[in-house]
Amino acid sequence: MNIQASPDLSIAALSIDSPEGRIVSDVSLALGRGRPLTLLGESGSGKSLVAQAIMGNLPPGLRATGHVVFKGTDLLAETPAQRRRRWGRSISLLPQEPWLALDPTMRVLPQVAEIHRFVKDKDATRSDALAKENLAGVSLAHAEALYPFQMSGGMGQRAAIAMAHAADSELLIADEPTKGLDTALRDSVTARLKREVEAGRLLLTITHDVAVARALGGLIGVMLDGRLIEYAPAEKLLQAPEHAYTKALLAAEPARWERQAPTASGEVVLAGRGLAKRYDGRTLFSDLDITVAAGEIVSVFGPSGCGKTTVGNILLGLIPPDVGTVERKSGMSRLRFQKLYQDPPAAFAPHQTIRKGLTDLVRLHANRWTTVEGLLDRLRLPKTLLDRLPSQVSGGELQRFALLRALLLDPAFLFADEATSRLDPVGQKEVITCLQEIVRETGLAVLLVTHDRDIAENISARVLNLENKGPT
Known part of the structure; x- marks a missing residue:
């Protein structure tokens, strides 16, 4: 042509x-x-x-x-x-x-x-x-x-x-x-x-x-x-x-997705009360309340740099709030509170094959490799990619492997930070649909950080909008 x-x-x-x-x-x-x-x-x-x-x-x-x-x-x-x-x-x-x-x-x-x-x-x-x-x-x-x-x-x-x-x-x-x-x-x-x-x-x-x-x-x-x-x-x-x-x-553009009715939620898994955080002399947010219950997806939406990731990190205990408290469901192992990183390379050792990393994780936590194989099929990840280094797969593929890695630990709560930002619209819809199915099947509580208003509004029980509450 x-x-x-x-x-x-x-x-x-x-x-x-x-x-x-x-x-x-x-x-x-x-x-x-x-x-x-x-x-x-x-x-x-x-x-x-x-x-x-x-x-x-x-x-x-x-x-x-x-x-x-x-x-x-x-x-x-x-x-x-x-x-x-x-x-x-x-x-x-x-x-x-x-x-x-x-x-x-x-x-x-x-x-x-x-x-x-x-x-x-x-x-x-x-x-x-x-x-x-x-x-x-x-x-x-x-x-x-x-x-x-x-x-x-x-x-x-x-x-x-x-x-x-x-x-x-x-x-x-x-x-x-x-x-x-x-x-x-x-x-x-x-x-x-x-x-x-x-x-x-x-x-x-x-x-x-x-x-x-x-x-x-x-x-x-x-x-x-x-x-x-x-x-x-x-x-x-x-x-x-x-x-x-x-x-x-x-x-498959997110604006064309059908609105999904929120699933029935169970007990509150994680909650933040009256949270406030300043960074580099700027207030990201203040007097912020957020709860995430079993079996529901709650989204945090807003412009880049407004504090979306900070909210999730505070709930996980990775950083402290300046003001406010965090309550987690008692009697639950900290391993069941997982984070899906915005930058997938952060979840993988760069000089270790993906198979090696997942095998070590399965062995460490007494899991079964059949669980990995099931998630590979659900996330449409070819088994041939397992023997590659993280740098030898695409960003979107690595993002799906990072989701697989987090789900292997049977989380009760998943902080999914820009979980689909590296995927095309078809891939976004497939991964979000898979995540929704897992939420319904297991009662997983999800806090989804996204810059895409359409995704947030179409899949969430509630949307916390940090727009105009922080610098861009």
Whole structure:
């Protein structure tokens, strides 16, 4: 399909092989100035691998074949050293996991400033000034002195966006740039990406958010099982999709979900009374009451940085409230109060296979491997992924493995922090449906943190709205 007559980036017959076999097959795409390209598709469909093949940072053991021609040069023919010299200069990547990309030992301002200083050769004073502008552009002017561990997931995402903007490369690859962000920030980031296109940069965006693809326009490619199944101008594909998966993807947007009637709840498992928390001189919330009972889902909704995760951490006893009390159902092991982390890599040892981690957990808690196999089927996770490292599966797949890991311990209470932020709409609906079934079957009490108002309102017995109660 010849959509772009003279592309600046041309991908032809790109395939990616692992020792177990081919995982991306015969992908052909084109990208030119003034017309962004967006890849949609479910977790594990190969979208991020295409980006990594362009960058030249595929995971060990994977090999790309075909052609990736950028400005007349076939990148796949370059040496690793030649590819690395392009990073941050002619090609830059906004990574899917800013939690891993940010330096935990550095405050955020110098992390952005060093791009201007050492990549763009600016002096120290000018580098700091430009970094301040980059952070202000993503509403992080108040966070210049923070370390990554002091920021919410959404704030970390925006810090990574500021760093990508600072690089000012010809080609920007944005891998899930809006995951974990509320609607206002998502729209703000999307608008910034559109300005990059208007300024003449090439933009390849990988996202599961149909609203982002719709707003960016240009061209859209849809991937499924390592193949490009549909590729067309945005207006055509979104209005008249041809492939059955594309139709299902558009139909599964959370705004189209049917409202689920709340299930009958049992005893209160966890409650917070009169909670208040200040952070870095700012009040996140005060005089806050929240209860979560057996067999119900309660959602905490609000903009990035407003304290959603803090509420759950206080209930779990991970951090203390400044004011107020927390009451937990008596006679219950602390192991039955579990957290599903917003950043899935936080739940896994990076140099240990997923199988090894789960096997150790099963053995430690006298569980059975058949329980793992049952959850693999329910969460639509192929068994072949078990022998990979956490870095060798997609963000969405790792998020589902993190949910599996938490459910293995038979929790009475689950604090699910952005449990579906890395999943496409079809995957979101599948995982939420699975979680609802487990709630009904076991009486699990769930506190769900989400930036998506539609998800919160459609599945919850109650919604605690922290909107406008804290900074964004």
